[in-house]
Amino acid sequence: MARTRRSGFLRDFQDFALKGNVVDLAVGVVIGAAFGKIVTSLVENIVMPFVDPLLKVFGSDWRNIAFNATKFDPATKAPLDGVRLGLFLGSIVDFAIIALVLFIAIQAIQKMKRKEEVEAAEAPPEPTVLAQERLTGAIEHLTRTIESRQA
Structure with a gap:
């Protein structure tokens, strides 16, 4: 079971x-x-x-801006403690740039899709459809002519 x-x-x-x-x-x-x-x-x-x-x-490296920093990394001179405002601002700048790039890419994709839709909408009708429309128009014209002569 x-x-x-x-x-x-x-x-x-x-x-x-x-x-x-x-x-x-x-x-x-x-x-x-x-x-x-x-x-x-x-x-x-x-x-x-x-x-x-x-x-x-x-400053020279704005991503290392920090407040109340007590210790610095000797290799990179970056603060180890404190409020790392520079890293936060750097993340905001990165996000804004990434969002802008994505916005531009999506706009370009949508523009290409719109072009494809317009091209699909503008496709000429099939020859048989055109021939049927012409034939229907000719029959209607003949019918009116015959009706006008009989009246």
Whole structure:
């Protein structure tokens, strides 16, 4: 009896785990992680070299701004204790840049989709449909002409 329940449970779990939604979610998470690495690289290696000089007003390394710092790491000169305001501000800047990049990417994708929809909507009708419309128009014209002559 326990074996039946277990196989029923395993069967239910297998059905759940292999549903399209779960598999799609797993693929989305993996692709999202890879895309996150790309965006992080874009921010750190391309965008931040232009942003960092603008933020030098806060000091030579603005990400190490801290209050009530009592100890500093001798290798990096970064504070070990205290409120690390620089790291928090750096995370906010990173988030804003990542959000902007994602917004631009999504806008570009939506624009391409709209173009595809417009092209699909503008597709010319099939030749048989055009021929049927012309034939129907000609028959209607003939019917009116005949009716006008009989009256």
